[in-house]
Amino acid sequence: MNKDTSPTQVQFIGIDEDGAGQRIDNFLLARLKGVPKSMIYRIVRKGEVRVNKKRVKPEYKLEAGDEVRVPPVRVAEKDYRTAPSANLNRVAQLEDRILFEDKHIIVLNKPAGIAVHGGSGVDYGVIESLRTLRPTCKFLELVHRLDRDTSGVLLIAKKRMALRHLHDQLRHKQMQKVYQALVRGKWQEHDRVVRAPLLKITLKSGERIVRVNAEGKPSETYFKVLRRFDEATLVEASPVTGRTHQIRVHCQYQGHPIACDEKYSEQGFDNSMREKGLSRLFLHAAQLTFTHPDTETEMTVQAPLDEELARVLEVLAGNAAPTKAKDNVKAGGKA
Known part of the structure; x- marks a missing residue:
């Protein structure tokens, strides 16, 4: 919850090597x-923001040694006294x-049910939580994103140099992401690659969804069957595009x-999976391979399946008794 805003003072901020290169x-x-x-663009256009005592355009890229004058502005303050305890629990977890x-860098096994950043009615996301955990870190930014209901490997940069390096890898498709998903029915072995253009659509209700559409952006995903069950298949998905x-x-x-996908799944299949103890989207970022931005060595980081997902697989295999899906929901609910 926000309370009344309060003005900041004029700030003069020096830019070091780590801050260079950003707009x-x-x-x-x-x-x-x-x-x-x-408001940010307004104070830049009006010349209230100065770099080395000169006006600049919003696209100006900062250089090491620059001095930025930031004028007094009114900043919304968070009232953390009213922050729900669920947020505090999420931060600790x-x-x-x-x-x-x-x-x-930080490599995190993001839990399902927490957004990667605040916004759209969510005060606290992963990045805000990490800034609370690491108050002495001057720089913490997301390298990439995961959907709120997707768990698994998430990469965070602790230096701007690292962020630029990792973004270059993403841009040149040099970062390899591997997901695991539980899907309805029997995935055919010959369906190893899906190339289908994707277009973002806003429904009359205001909900945003994505559809395969010839006018969409080229999209490519490789698939591999990992395990088969009577009514579902565990697949490995490696997206080429993002x-x-x-x-x-x-x-x-x-x-x-994918099982329990509120936007794209099928109710009958989802109900069956819930009976087996699944309370969330069964999509997990299991592995990420990238080049370390400082050592230039290749790193592969793996995130184990959460307990709930692993147990559902055991239930499907007949090696465990199902539990009620609601019993698997963490205390505190959604962030």
């Missing part, structure tokens, strides 16, 4: 949390979900929607 508008958005983007950390909801929509397009 001034993005720099201000990160520095002035809670200030609307429209993230510490135990860190798979790897050094001076340059479109919104890509794996989810490609699975639906093949006639094998």
